[in-house]
Amino acid sequence: MKKLIIIFVIAIFAWSLNSCDSAKADKDAAAVTAPSKDSLIKRGNYLVVTLGCNDCHSPKKMGPQGPYIDSARILSGFPSNAPIPVAGAGDIKKGLVVFAGDLTATIGPWGTSFSANITSDGTGIGSWKEDQFKNALRHGKYKGLDSERSLLPPMPWQDLTNLTDADIEAIFNYLQSTKPVNNVVPAFRPAGRS
Ligand code: HEC
Numbered sequence: 001m002k003k004l005i006i007i008f009v010i011a012i013f014a015w016s017l018n019s020c021d022s023a024k025a026d027k028d029a030a031a032v033t034a035p036s037k038d039s040l041i042k043r044g045n046y047l048v049v050t051l052g053c054n055d056c057h058s059p060k061k062m063g064p065q066g067p068y069i070d071s072a073r074i075l076s077g078f079p080s081n082a083p084i085p086v087a088g089a090g091d092i093k094k095g096l097v098v099f100a101g102d103l104t105a106t107i108g109p110w111g112t113s114f115s116a117n118i119t120s121d122g123t124g125i126g127s128w129k130e131d132q133f134k135n136a137l138r139h140g141k142y143k144g145l146d147s148e149r150s151l152l153p154p155m156p157w158q159d160l161t162n163l164t165d166a167d168i169e170a171i172f173n174y175l176q177s178t179k180p181v182n183n184v185v186p187a188f189r190p191a192g193r194s
Contacts, residue, residue, distance in 0.1 A: 035166075037173065044174025047167055048075075056115040056154065060102035067102050076124065076181035077117035078104040084112070084186065092191070097154075106154050112189040113152040121180035133172045137163060152188060 035043075048054070057075045059082075060067035073079065078100070087098040087107045097108040104115040117124035125133065132144030140157035142148040151157050163171075 035170075040170045040173040041177045042174075043167075044170035044172070044177075047163075047171050048174055051160070053118070056103050056106075057118050058102075059104055062101065073181055073183070075117070075119050075175070075178055076121075076183045077185040078114035080184050080186065084189075108153060109191060110152055111191040113154070114185045114188065115155075117181065117183045117185050118175055119178045119181045119183075120176050121182050123182050123184050124180070125175055126180060128172075130169065130172050133175075134165070134168050137161070137168055137171075 054069055054075065057077055058069045059073045059076065059079050061070050082100075082104075085098065085100040085105050085107060087096070091098055092107065092109055097106060099106050106113050120126045128144060134144070135141045135146070136144040136151065137157055137160045139161075140151040140155070142151055
């Protein structure tokens, strides 16, 4: 009996040592796997550039080789002081979709949509929560709010629904680290309004 009790005590002791070890191991693993802010921002920058967010969200200047990003206004959307683009008579009826020269505004059968300011400014996504951003990319919700309308073309949110939480977190952290550009993008104009 005494022998049994001793074995039992040793077993409990060994188990508690082991569970301490595994708690410590879990903590160590978390410390190793949690990405630093810097690495999140770096990966977010890589994703934003590679996924082509600048194509529509950054105003451009025109050069001999075509449009190039205006680095002072990167990711700030359709410039509020730019003339609102107008399609030629009958263009949309003919099935055409018309882009502003720098791709920050688009006219189609849905109306005229303006690329959003997604810089860290208050007129961009500076005051957004990460969940809001996830809702915009995953479910195509304007301002990332369930109560808002769906995002319009050509925002390719349907292509972005497979981004992992980690990717979205990285993109969000990068955008929150961008230079704030104050620019209030005009509201969407439904078709038929000139
Ligand atoms: C082909 C053009 C295009 C590309 C590429 C694009 N967007 Fe957009 N995006 C738009 C347009 C246009 C809107 C505004 C749509 C609207 O008003 O409904 C928009 C809206 C958004 C919004 C919602 C802003 C708000 O105020 O609700 C977010 C967030 C966003 N884009 C992020 C991104 C990110 C991140 C990428 C790259 C992964 C990206 N977009 C790529 C055109 C584009």
